[in-house]
Amino acid sequence: MSLIDNTTPGQQELSLEQKQTRAKNRIKNAAKNIYETVKNKHDQLWNVVWDNPAGLTPQEVIDAFGTDAKELFTYSQSLQTLLSEANENYVVKVTPNLVTINTDGSVTVGEPRA
Numbered sequence: 001m002s003l004i005d006n007t008t009p010g011q012q013e014l015s016l017e018q019k020q021t022r023a024k025n026r027i028k029n030a031a032k033n034i035y036e037t038v039k040n041k042h043d044q045l046w047n048v049v050w051d052n053p054a055g056l057t058p059q060e061v062i063d064a065f066g067t068d069a070k071e072l073f074t075y076s077q078s079l080q081t082l083l084s085e086a087n088e089n090y091v092v093k094v095t096p097n098l099v100t101i102n103t104d105g106s107v108t109v110g111e112p113r114a
Contacts, residue, residue, distance in 0.1 A: 035086050042079045046093055058097065059109040065103035 098110035
């Protein structure tokens with residue numbers, strides 16, 4: 001028997017239903033892992049802006065992006081749409097402050113929301 005032979009003596013061929021169940025379970029597990037990874041990464045990035053561990057204000061973080069700051073908010077919105085469509089229990093995050101996306105792509109953080 002070869003070391004790379006994937007068959008085991010006496011191993012039976014899986015039925016169609018067993019193959020389908022395995023495929024379904026692999027896809028469901030992968031989807032759950034993708035969802036959790038995207039959610040965790042989005043949460044981490046959200047916290048870098050709104051609860052910065054280095055003590056930067058949200059405006060200071062956003063200013064680092066210059067006129068590309070609009071993309072930060074566009075990506076965040078897109079990720080949250082994906083997350084909420086994948087899980088009806090996902091709570092969409094709302095910026096704690098009012099935010100203005102300027103015509104040049106920069107972003108201005110305003111007053112805290114009421």
